[in-house]
Amino acid sequence: MTFALRGVGVRRAGAVRPALSEVTLGIEAGEQVALIGPSGAGKTTLLHVLAGAIQPSDGELSAFGELPWQLPHGARHALRSRIFLAPQTPPMPPRQRVVTAVLAGCLPRWGFWKSLASLIRPAAPDAAFDALARFNLQDKLYERVDRLSGGERQRCGMARLLVSDASALLVDEPLSALDPTLSRQTLAVLQQEAATRRAVLVCSLHQVELARSLFPRIIGLRDGQVVFDAAREAVTDQMIDALYHHAAVTPAPETAAGDLSAQPVRGARC
Amino acid sequence: MQRPPVPPLMSRSTAALLLGLLALVAASFHSLSIKWGDLFSADALRSSAEFVAGFVPPELASAFLSRVGGALLETLSMSALSTLIAFCAGLLLAIPASGRMGSSLRAATRLLLNVLRSIPELVWASILLIAAGLGPFAGTLALAAHTGGVLGRLFADTLENLPRAPEETLRINGASPLAAFLYAALPLAWPQFVSYALYRWENNIRAAAILGVVGAGGLGQMLKYHLSLFQMQQAATVILAMLVMVALVDAISFWLRHRLME
Amino acid sequence: MIGALLLAVLCWPMLVYTEFNPLTLLEAQSLEATWRFLSDFFPPAHSAEFLMMALQATWETVAIATAGLTLALLGAVPLTLMATSIVSVSQLESGRMRLAGRLLRQAVRWLLVLLRSVPELVWALLFVRIVGLGPTAGVLAIALTYCGMLGKVYAEILESSDGHATATLLENGAGRLAALCYGALPEAAAELLSYTTYRWECAIRGSVVMGFVGAGGLGQRMDESLKMLAGGEVASMLLIFVLLVACADGISSALRKRLG
Numbered sequence: 001m002t003f004a005l006r007g008v009g010v011r012r013a014g015a016v017r018p019a020l021s022e023v024t025l026g027i028e029a030g031e032q033v034a035l036i037g038p039s040g041a042g043k044t045t046l047l048h049v050l051a052g053a054i055q056p057s058d059g060e061l062s063a064f065g066e067l068p069w070q071l072p073h074g075a076r077h078a079l080r081s082r083i084f085l086a087p088q089t090p091p092m093p094p095r096q097r098v099v100t101a102v103l104a105g106c107l108p109r110w111g112f113w114k115s116l117a118s119l120i121r122p123a124a125p126d127a128a129f130d131a132l133a134r135f136n137l138q139d140k141l142y143e144r145v146d147r148l149s150g151g152e153r154q155r156c157g158m159a160r161l162l163v164s165d166a167s168a169l170l171v172d173e174p175l176s177a178l179d180p181t182l183s184r185q186t187l188a189v190l191q192q193e194a195a196t197r198r199a200v201l202v203c204s205l206h207q208v209e210l211a212r213s214l215f216p217r218i219i220g221l222r223d224g225q226v227v228f229d230a231a232r233e234a235v236t237d238q239m240i241d242a243l244y245h246h247a248a249v250t251p252a253p254e255t256a257a258g259d260l261s262a263q264p265v266r267g268a269r270c
Numbered sequence: 271m272q273r274p275p276v277p278p279l280m281s282r283s284t285a286a287l288l289l290g291l292l293a294l295v296a297a298s299f300h301s302l303s304i305k306w307g308d309l310f311s312a313d314a315l316r317s318s319a320e321f322v323a324g325f326v327p328p329e330l331a332s333a334f335l336s337r338v339g340g341a342l343l344e345t346l347s348m349s350a351l352s353t354l355i356a357f358c359a360g361l362l363l364a365i366p367a368s369g370r371m372g373s374s375l376r377a378a379t380r381l382l383l384n385v386l387r388s389i390p391e392l393v394w395a396s397i398l399l400i401a402a403g404l405g406p407f408a409g410t411l412a413l414a415a416h417t418g419g420v421l422g423r424l425f426a427d428t429l430e431n432l433p434r435a436p437e438e439t440l441r442i443n444g445a446s447p448l449a450a451f452l453y454a455a456l457p458l459a460w461p462q463f464v465s466y467a468l469y470r471w472e473n474n475i476r477a478a479a480i481l482g483v484v485g486a487g488g489l490g491q492m493l494k495y496h497l498s499l500f501q502m503q504q505a506a507t508v509i510l511a512m513l514v515m516v517a518l519v520d521a522i523s524f525w526l527r528h529r530l531m532e
Numbered sequence: 533m534i535g536a537l538l539l540a541v542l543c544w545p546m547l548v549y550t551e552f553n554p555l556t557l558l559e560a561q562s563l564e565a566t567w568r569f570l571s572d573f574f575p576p577a578h579s580a581e582f583l584m585m586a587l588q589a590t591w592e593t594v595a596i597a598t599a600g601l602t603l604a605l606l607g608a609v610p611l612t613l614m615a616t617s618i619v620s621v622s623q624l625e626s627g628r629m630r631l632a633g634r635l636l637r638q639a640v641r642w643l644l645v646l647l648r649s650v651p652e653l654v655w656a657l658l659f660v661r662i663v664g665l666g667p668t669a670g671v672l673a674i675a676l677t678y679c680g681m682l683g684k685v686y687a688e689i690l691e692s693s694d695g696h697a698t699a700t701l702l703e704n705g706a707g708r709l710a711a712l713c714y715g716a717l718p719e720a721a722a723e724l725l726s727y728t729t730y731r732w733e734c735a736i737r738g739s740v741v742m743g744f745v746g747a748g749g750l751g752q753r754m755d756e757s758l759k760m761l762a763g764g765e766v767a768s769m770l771l772i773f774v775l776l777v778a779c780a781d782g783i784s785s786a787l788r789k790r791l792g
């Protein structure tokens with residue numbers, strides 16, 4: 001089992017409600033899961049917990065059969081290199097070249113000196129080129145990141161995922177800046193990649209129809225709790241309606257952790 | 271499969287700039303012929319250790335402390351008085367330098383201000399020693415000369431950037447140029463002037479502490495004196511006094527600015 | 533009225549402490565000395581021999597500033613990395629740094645404060661005692677003071693830059709230094725370089741001043757000429773100095789414009 005969560009809760013200092021509470025679920029290697037739910041439901045927090053980026057305040061997380069929060073500091077950090085988290089706001093410095101931004105996905109397996117040298121002369125431009133080509137962005141290889149449109153930037157973030165060698169891919173709202181056609185293409189690339197690597201793919205989505213038509217397993221999240229966790233066929237329209245019911249009227253208060261990557265870029269992490 | 275394009279080369283000017291910088295650094299180290307060997311030899315290390323050990327314990331006899339206190343007050347007075355003089359001089363020079371008395375006078379005053387400004391306080395002090403003799407008076411004048419240049423330039427820029435309308439209106443209504451300046455321009459610029467002056471005062475306290483090294487009074491003069499007699503413990507006390515003074519001034523100005531910002 | 537009185541009361545002790553007495557300027561003796569000195573200013577010394585010497589001293593000043601700043605940079609970079617919290621993995625995980633990390637960070641910050649609080653001239657005075665007269669003392673003094681200044685400001689620049697890119701790289705398992713180089717550095721690089729250039733300009737001014745305590749360069753020559761009351765030499769060296777500062781100012785603002 002790639003991920004196993006038992007009674008995981010996340011409480012942030014100063015927040016009224018916990019960002020996540022009592023989340024129990026397991027994800028097998030090679031599984032592809034869509035995470036849906038209204039804004040502020042805790043999708044981003046859940047992805048960050050899976051990535052080992054934030055420590056759950058209750059419960060237990062195991063990843064690849066290990067308990068990251070009981071490992072020593074260094075071993076936990078090494079475990080992170082087997083998991084790739086692509087945040088919703090593409091984490092790319094505007095003044096960097098696209099090739100460097102994409103190759104940053106290789107950093108966990110590169111030594112320090114190789115990383116440093118690659119800043120001046122890209123170490124693996126072919127890999128970056130191939131990754132970009134799968135999103136039709138190969139022309140942008142040596143462009144600066146701030147010349148890209150929002151959608152291009154988002155797909156560049158995905159290209160970084162392709163060059164990493166992680167065996168768990170966590171993607172936060174990959175489609176928020178894309179039109180419907182690009183959305184389908186992008187999801188197809190992600191699913192194909194996960195399938196060839198036999199990697200876990202967990203993808204948080206706002207496009208419920210896409211989630212239901214493309215992902216075999218769907219987890220519905222609301223107010224930090226799992227409302228349902230079912231195979232695609234078992235998810236009914238009523239379940240979806242209930243999940244989003246009234247959500248627009250009483251938006252859940254967003255905590256600092258809850259929508260980490262939905263914040264504007266500057267000062268997103270304090 | 272399509273192959274990636276070759277990476278664009280570094281632009282020629284960037285490469286030239288980098289090479290130039292490297293050459294400058296290399297030439298600097300080469301021409302200075304710093305004797306690293308001497309610096310890190312066992313002998314040098316031992317003598318520097320002895321030198322440093324000579325500083326402890328700092329001299330704390332009350333008679334000496336009161337002399338340090340006197341020098342400290344002298345330093346503070348030098349900085350305050352020189353800032354005051356520089357403020358007045360800067361104000362007077364800023365009027366012609368802001369172009370209110372014709373463009374040729376503007377150019378001439380700006381040149382004067384630039385010369386005043388680009389000669390450091392310490393150089394001013396050692397020149398003024400000839401006219402004013404050893405002691406804090408020369409130091410005060412030196413600080414005032416440099417600071418006057420800095421403030422005059424800042425004041426003139428502020429005056430030039432002021433909105434013109436209030437002053438023009440008064441002029442059209444028949445007020446004299448001086449009256450118009452005093453009643454329209456000055457009130458607008460005043461808060462900015464004061465904040466510049468306070469900022470420079472903070473700078474001047476640091477500068478006043480070291481001016482004495484060339485004989486212009488204050489803590490610096492004591493430091494130089496005791497160091498030249500190899501009285502390390504006394505020198506240590508003076509250095510500590512400088513550090514405490516600078517830290518205090520920093521803390522006060524930080525606190526003041528925090529208060530003003532709220 | 534009361535304000536003026538208050539000012540007078542405040543000013544009086546200051547006038548006493550600074551031995552403020554403009555009349556000394558007008559005493560016959562000092563007037564004569566000043567007049568002799570100033571009348572020597574014209575014409576400025578311009579013999580080929582003197583100019584060669586002045587040129588060499590000017591280069592020495594620039595070299596002291598450049599070498600000192602290079603050493604300062606070598607010291608400041610590792611200290612900055614220790615002082616900044618942007619690459620703290622433990623802070624990322626739980627919002628707090630580990631105790632050891634916090635202690636190290638605080639210790640480095642205090643070291644930086646100490647380095648920059650001692651004026652460069654005082655460092656120079658001390659080093660002249662240790663390594664003797666000459667440029668080495670100047671280089672070391674600039675290296676120490678500017679190490680403190682650069683370290684502090686570098687850490688501030690890195691910390692005020694956007695942490696999202698760096699945090700994401702850390703979350704994906706990148707090493708700290710690599711995460712910094714690929715996350716925060718591209719954004720901060722221009723500001724870092726521009727501040728360094730500005731400090732180079734300051735170091736040139738500083739290295740002239742340090743010459744007065746025997747740390748080599750133009751300052752030392754000027755001090756010698758001043759002691760001999762050689763007005764012509766002082767005048768040329770002041771001219772050279774003003775030109776040098778203007779040049780450094782021009783070069784550094786051109787560089788900064790290019791970066792910005």
